[in-house]
Amino acid sequence: MPSFNFVKKIDFTESFRVKNIIDTFDLSDDSLKQIFKGDIPIENMNWNIGVIVGKSGTGKSSIAKHLWSDNYILHYTYDNKKSLIDNMPDNKTMSEITECFTKVGFGTVYSWIKKHEVLSEGEKMRVDIARAMLSDKDFIVFDEYTSTVDREVAKTASCVSQKYIRKNNKKFIFVTCHSDILEWLEPDWVFSTDTFEFKNTREFLRRPKIQIDIYSTSKRNVWEMFKKYHYLNTSLNNSSKCFVAFLNDNICAFYSYIHFPHPKSKMFKREHRLCVLPDYQGLSIGTHLSNYVADTVIKKGYRFITTISSKGLIKNREIDNRWKITSVTRKRPSYNLNNKIQHIKNVSQKRTTVSVEYIGAKNDTH
Numbered sequence: 001m002p003s004f005n006f007v008k009k010i011d012f013t014e015s016f017r018v019k020n021i022i023d024t025f026d027l028s029d030d031s032l033k034q035i036f037k038g039d040i041p042i043e044n045m046n047w048n049i050g051v052i053v054g055k056s057g058t059g060k061s062s063i064a065k066h067l068w069s070d071n072y073i074l075h076y077t078y079d080n081k082k083s084l085i086d087n088m089p090d091n092k093t094m095s096e097i098t099e100c101f102t103k104v105g106f107g108t109v110y111s112w113i114k115k116h117e118v119l120s121e122g123e124k125m126r127v128d129i130a131r132a133m134l135s136d137k138d139f140i141v142f143d144e145y146t147s148t149v150d151r152e153v154a155k156t157a158s159c160v161s162q163k164y165i166r167k168n169n170k171k172f173i174f175v176t177c178h179s180d181i182l183e184w185l186e187p188d189w190v191f192s193t194d195t196f197e198f199k200n201t202r203e204f205l206r207r208p209k210i211q212i213d214i215y216s217t218s219k220r221n222v223w224e225m226f227k228k229y230h231y232l233n234t235s236l237n238n239s240s241k242c243f244v245a246f247l248n249d250n251i252c253a254f255y256s257y258i259h260f261p262h263p264k265s266k267m268f269k270r271e272h273r274l275c276v277l278p279d280y281q282g283l284s285i286g287t288h289l290s291n292y293v294a295d296t297v298i299k300k301g302y303r304f305i306t307t308i309s310s311k312g313l314i315k316n317r318e319i320d321n322r323w324k325i326t327s328v329t330r331k332r333p334s335y336n337l338n339n340k341i342q343h344i345k346n347v348s349q350k351r352t353t354v355s356v357e358y359i360g361a362k363n364d365t366h
Contacts, residue, residue, distance in 0.1 A: 054193030105282030160282030
């Protein structure tokens, strides 16, 4: 059983002013030290996520470092002379790295080649989680979790991270002063340094229901706040029908579709743009938004199609029975012809693309 019983002395430098404070307030040797004693009985538990939570100064970090110094992480160090993707472990493949980025909600492709120092605080936190997930350690103690990010961002990041941690059967202990993320992390156990109580919270803490509000919009300039996060062409077709999604009164996603001219039918509509802001990635908001819009379109008698190359989106629609794969185009490299390199004109031909059609599902609800 992880048990701790240690004394932490207040570290100070002797000076005239310090001595004056000690004498004026009659500070004794006992008042200049803290005693930490307790148990965190997890040795016989089947767990993936634990939390040490409490107010500042209650000993969270001291206890975590005392018990698990070899697994303790405060902040990773990044080489800002390199792009973020080059700061990831050398023994991991590009596929493993990009999948991990996506799974922890860091899905903005352009940000993968940025330097760490220019990322937002929310992005930095997700990158740290990804780097911990990509390490060879199966047990990580993650300190100051969500300490520098907006509270809504902290909740969404917690929801996304806990799913990926459990899927990969890792063990994470999050050390935090914020209790508002507990339901979103759904930890198996919680130790409070406010009360020094341990609680088995498995099956008791559940994520609050996420409700998004979807609206059609004619304000095309709303795309301006999304386009820099889209992984392909950032232009918006003038004839596109646009929609936005809100989570807790905060705009979080954009979606649009256009009419698709087909030689045999006028009844086709095609997905045009789908983008979720970085702070809300990983919550399946994009999935619900696109399914909702596609459903309203086919109920009007149209057919709804799209061609996608995002690996995450392809995988998502492969397992969603509301979408049917109609064709797959494998990536083709440049090739030699008469000793000359013939470059592919269409950039999409450099990637695997998948064509899908929304067919809906029985008893479908949104």
